[in-house]
Amino acid sequence: MTFSEKIKAYQWDDVRLSIYAKNAADVQRALSKARLDLEDFKALISPAAEPYLEQMAQKSQQLTQQRFGKTQQFYIPLYLSNMCSNICTYCGFSMHNAIRRKTLDMEEIERECIAIKKMGFAHILLVTGESERKVGIDYFKQALPIIKRYFSHITIEVQPLQQEEYSELIQYGVDSVLVYQETYNPVTYAEHHLKGKKADFNYRLDTHDRLGKAGVHKMGLGSLIGLEEWRTDCFYVAAHLSYLEKQYWQSRYTISFPRLRPCTGGMEIKSVMSDKQLVQLICAYRLFNPEVELSLSTRESQHFRNHVLPLGITSLSAGSSTQPGGYAEQSEKALEQFAISDERSAQTMAELVKAQGYEVVWKDWDHSLTEQS
Numbered sequence: 001m002t003f004s005e006k007i008k009a010y011q012w013d014d015v016r017l018s019i020y021a022k023n024a025a026d027v028q029r030a031l032s033k034a035r036l037d038l039e040d041f042k043a044l045i046s047p048a049a050e051p052y053l054e055q056m057a058q059k060s061q062q063l064t065q066q067r068f069g070k071t072q073q074f075y076i077p078l079y080l081s082n083m084c085s086n087i088c089t090y091c092g093f094s095m096h097n098a099i100r101r102k103t104l105d106m107e108e109i110e111r112e113c114i115a116i117k118k119m120g121f122a123h124i125l126l127v128t129g130e131s132e133r134k135v136g137i138d139y140f141k142q143a144l145p146i147i148k149r150y151f152s153h154i155t156i157e158v159q160p161l162q163q164e165e166y167s168e169l170i171q172y173g174v175d176s177v178l179v180y181q182e183t184y185n186p187v188t189y190a191e192h193h194l195k196g197k198k199a200d201f202n203y204r205l206d207t208h209d210r211l212g213k214a215g216v217h218k219m220g221l222g223s224l225i226g227l228e229e230w231r232t233d234c235f236y237v238a239a240h241l242s243y244l245e246k247q248y249w250q251s252r253y254t255i256s257f258p259r260l261r262p263c264t265g266g267m268e269i270k271s272v273m274s275d276k277q278l279v280q281l282i283c284a285y286r287l288f289n290p291e292v293e294l295s296l297s298t299r300e301s302q303h304f305r306n307h308v309l310p311l312g313i314t315s316l317s318a319g320s321s322t323q324p325g326g327y328a329e330q331s332e333k334a335l336e337q338f339a340i341s342d343e344r345s346a347q348t349m350a351e352l353v354k355a356q357g358y359e360v361v362w363k364d365w366d367h368s369l370t371e372q373s
């Protein structure tokens with residue numbers, strides 16, 4: 001069984017209708033329970049839950065502090081390349097966009113690592129476009145030993161790979177892998193992924209199964225909010241998480257909820273999610289799953305990030321650049337994947353987090369805690 005088979009039990013229109021059919025009694029029942037199921041999650045993301053936002057926020061904050069303490073993990077993305085062999089309608093790196101392409105060589109990677117290390121980070125997120133030819137497994141194997149010298153925790157967000165390739169990268173120091181399905185609606189997915197390997201919906205959908213079988217320590221999932229009706233897409237994220245936790249219980253999980261942002265060759269957003277609705281979603285994820293990490297990127301505004309932080313978030317990016325070479329050198333904006341909204345430095349962000357009574361955690365976890373004796 002993989003998730004592409006499991007998902008057949010959830011028909012898109014049935015899920016959407018049942019979310020919108022939830023009422024106040026369903027929401028109250030979900031709020032009174034200690035362990036929530038997927039029907040409760042539907043109630044919490046439904047329009048019927050909007051009047052209960054304050055209650056959801058209080059419970060979410062409490063559960064987050066019980067499980068994670070008053071801490072926020074900090075990480076920073078390092079864009080290694082903007083080469084991509086896919087056409088995705090919503091992305092600045094899409095193959096059909098006439099932007100200057102750049103893949104960092106090993107010396108440039110080292111310069112970026114030095115610049116980032118000076119900011120205080122120990123946890124790095126390596127990001128590439130999806131180009132097997134230019135930025136494939138051999139490139140990663142060359143780059144990782146350099147990066148490992150500077151950072152204690154390495155997360156990657158690259159093209160989906162085979163199980164054996166993931167096993168190999170774990171040996172090279174990869175701790176966590178993020179792969180977002182973008183949308184769980186196969187028809188909408190096909191409309192936005194026009195060319196390249198990413199057009200294969202099921203191959204992407206089963207990536208987390210390959211990760212689980214490879215034994216990755218942590219995996220991330222999520223949908224790109226705005227491509228499809230957000231409540232229904234986020235239900236599938238929760239269903240995917242539930243499935244994965246049962247199948248691959250040794251792994252940890254993290255969810256992101258990026259909202260579409262302007263980018264080169266940008267598109268109309270189909271389902272606009274308000275700030276209040278994003279708060280509702282964050283709280284619903286937390287109430288549904290007290291263990292899952294919830295991550296907030298610099299796509300969101302300063303104001304939003306300041307206010308939402310205590311409500312369920314456990315990790316934050318800060319001081320980010322989405323262009324290859326963006327830390328050690330200042331290159332033109334046209335290389336960016338998407339526009340950053342919160343441009344505050346890592347130190348400024350750290351001070352804000354401390355002022356809210358949180359401890360900043362610059363690394364994820366210590367390898368000595370997980371090494372086999």
Ligand code: SF4
Pocket residue numbers: 084085086087088091092093094095128129130198
């Ligand atoms: S979203 Fe990813 S795969 Fe699609 S164009 Fe952008 S970098 Fe390439």
